[in-house]
Amino acid sequence: MNLAKFPRRGYVQTPTPVEFLPNFSKALGGKVNIYIKRDDLLPGCAGGNKTRKLDFCIADALEKGADTLITCGAVQSNHARLTLAWAVHEGLDCHLVLEERVKGSYKPDASGNNFLYGLLGVSGITVVPGGSPMPEEMEKAASALRAKGKKPYIIPGGASNALGALGYVACAQETAEQLFRMGLDIHAIIVPSGSAGTHAGMVTGVCGASVGIPVLGMNVSRTREAQEELVYKLVRETAELAGVNHAIPTSAVTCFGDYVGQGYSLPTGSMVEAVTLLARTEAILLDPVYTGKAMAGLIDQVRKGLFPAGGNLLFLHTGGSPALYAYLDAFR
Ligand SMILES: *Cc1c(COP(=O)(O)O)cnc(C)c1O
Secondary structure, rough: OHHHOOOOOOOOOOOOOOOOOOOOHHHOOOOEEEEEEEEOOOOOOOOHHHHHHHHHHHHHHHHHHOOOEEEEEOOOOHHHHHHHHHHHHHEEEEEEEEEEEEOOOOOOOOOHHHHHHHHOOOOOEEEEEEOOOHHHHHHHHHHHHHHOOOOOOOOOOOHOHHHHHHHHHHHHHHHHHHHHOOOOOOOOOEEEEOOOOHHHHHHHHHHOOOOOEEEEEEOOOOHHHHHHHHHHHHHHHHHHHHHOOOOOOHHHOOEOOOOOOOOOOOOOHHHHHHHHHHHHHOOOOOOOOHHHHHHHHHHHHHHHOOOOOOOEEEEOHHHHHHHHHHHHHHHH
16 A cells, blocks of 8 residues: 555644543553544644545545535534635635434534534535435535536545545554554554544555454444445445555454444433543543444443453544534533
8 A cells, every 4th residue: 555646735744642541441440451542633623533534535626626625414514614624724615515414403503513614614505404315415516616617526425435535544554653663552443433434444554454453433323234334335445546455354344333322413321421431531522423422332342341351442533522512411
């Protein structure tokens, strides 16, 4: 894999920290040592995982002469916020197509990421009902902009195509290098698994270089089967693009659907516990939609004794804390 041949904008200049969580590990019984990879500290307005993917996707947009980015997401989308933020940085317009996955959930004056859309000066927002075909909705927005003489470029939801997933192939390489330097032998890497670019990129990077650390995906919306299929499809596309010259087996993709609760973005008791516990032991903020549920999965599996005593776990913190401010009621 030679990722240097792909154009990128250089949004990620230095590795994000890998930190030990001594108090949090102790609070969970002290049988395993939990480490965290701080992608919540990535550059880009308020940080988070989409910066690594957008580094590649926006480079492609600029090569193709775009003057406007179009992307989609839920009403409190971190991806929409970061696409808009990097558009501002590049001097591009940005149009957002927001899917109201929970009926009545779009409130123009809501806090969290929604507030940031306005603050960052979004060019336009289209709200569509849950279940709408998002690629078609974005294509409609692109046609309307083209008719006005604009040059739009569509970035798929979560920037989770093979090009965007290269950002997490690079993250896997970066992480393996850090673990080597720290002399840290990790038993498993735990990642949130949503639109799948993060999970698929990590699997491709880890397996492509035969690093041999299992990557466990904690689902935030789908069942185990549906998510594993989605992730594996993207692993194959990403591996081909990255030039991995051996087949990655389906067994490299493992997902858990047990921590989603009632559905995407809907709070669960174990999410509230996870967010609160990490805040009170390490003063690190998770988010209610992704990392809170993923960490709830890690906590549950540690408590059930599914990891060997004395083992080291690495949790990938993908960001998202601005959404906390739209979920105050869940924490009261
Ligand atoms: C988008 C997002 C994820 C999920 O990443 P995918 O690549 O979409 O699976 C996880 N955490 C946060 C904070 C996110 O915004």
